[in-house]
Amino acid sequence: MKLLRRKEGPSLDSRLAALLEAASLGEGRLAEQAVSSARSVAERAGVRRSLSLDHTVAALAGATGSGKSSLYNALAGEDLATVGVTRPTTSTAQAALWDGQGSGPLLDWLEIPQRHAAASASTPDMSGLVLLDLPDHDSIRLSHRLEVDRLVEMVDLLVWVVDPQKYADAALHERYLRPLAGHREVTVVVLNQVDRLPPQAVDRCVRDLRRLLDDDGLEGVPVLAVSARTGTGLAEFRSLLADRVAHRKAWSARLAADITAAADHLTTYSGRSDADAAGRGAESGRGKRAAEWDRALTAALSEAAGVPLVVEAVAKGHRHRAIVATGWPVTRWARRLRPDPLRRLRIGGIAPAGGSAGRASRELRGRQTGEVVGRTSVPAASAMQRAQVETAIRDVGESAVEGLPGPWAAAVRQAARSRSEDLADAVDRAVATASIDATRRPRWWRAVNVLQWLVFAGMAAGALWLGVLLGMDYLRLPQPPLPTVGDVPWPTVLLVGGALTGVVIAMMSRLAAWAGGRRRARRTARALRAAIGQVGKEHVLDPVEEELDRYARFTDALNRARA
16 A cells, blocks of 8 residues: 655755845845844744753743733742732743753743742653743833843743733734734633633633634634633643643744744735745746847947947948058059048057058957957947937836836846946947957958059059160160060050059959958948847846846745745
8 A cells, every 4th residue: 555645844944044045135125124034033043943952931921910920830839920910020031940951051042040940840741841931011111021022032832821801902912913923833822810700701701812813813823711820721721831842843833933924024025925926927027028128228239339330430441441452553542541430430459550460469369358458439329329228228127027026126127227337338348349350351452462563563664664765765776676465565565554454453352342341341240239239238137137036036035934
């Protein structure tokens, strides 16, 4: 027969670690009160787990006149606490111990100076109980109320003692019972002084108290009717305490409830009651809209960075340098008088001097390191372009926060703008870096340049030859025989043919440069958009993604802490 095992939940250690993780992730996003409260719970739990686990600390808490001290004395078997009826007599908490050996460090941590061995300490089933008598929670003295608040957060088992006259006191329910609704497993309510009621009224009071506790969220919490004076119900109360002490689990149940309450507190301050649904919504939105954010932001940044102007300058600059390098030597000097479009924009790392080898090494170094000295001279973005960038960044933030609670939505919006001050410089560096290849000289330029100079040399030789012949004719010297090409002398062929050939080569080179400029402009446009897209990713999208991931880890940690 196959046995079905109950699936165990996460350990207390893992839940504590998850709570601390959630508190750390929520720091700076959520209210400091919630974060510090979660850390205090984790710190308190760590200390309690290191102290005696064989002792269960139960505290009797209640209002003035509820009979806490009388009940405390009745359980201890002797008068340890002074009893008062109309005014508080307990100023500091005191402890009654059943087999208190080893409980000293625990009581030191609780700061309980008065410690007594209970007269009934020999009762075996109560061994390990540490019973505290707390001051009145409604005392006129502030120090008494603060002492109650402190110990209510630290003890393992809370026993609220009420009387028939004040069991419906709003201060008790609103300040203590209702906030401790998650601590049902470590809460007991005792209706004391039932000896003052007619028998038929006891059940009615218990039912009414049960109703009030249910309204507070404390369904299932034990409600006992006792009388410390007559002993009514004390046996049942002792049995309940003995059962809780025997299991040695009250301390862990209390810490588990504290962790759940702290996680719920963080969830409330995060603005969502369902952290798991919020995390799923944020994750889904991130996956669907990331590509849209990237496209819109890259387009706006490219327009503001003057990418169309740079691309046009790349095409024109390529043609300009091609003409300078491959044009007819007789006229190419005129082209040098025109400014290089890329040099004017200080793009591409064009060096004013140093030769092709030095330029090549600088270009290679720039490509390897991604660094370009100086900024470009691309005109600054217009007011409209800057507004488009601001709109794109804002749209990223607004789209990313869809479905997020208020505090985390504010954090995501802030993340989207966190590095916007550096955005303009980063885009400018990206433009300068991505444009380095725009000035690379094609190899055919060198070959055509050599050919042009050879043709020019032939033309010059023909001109010189004709000049010599003209001088000899002027001096009436005999003319040497002239080689001819058909009927045309070689000097004329060299002069005219060289000039025509140089012009033709220059025109063909210009056509090739025009086509090459268009190709280079397209490649540069792609490189610029990729580089600018990377800048947008690093300065806008990555911070947003990190914040969304932080929120997803926060919700996951909360879910693990609340499990």
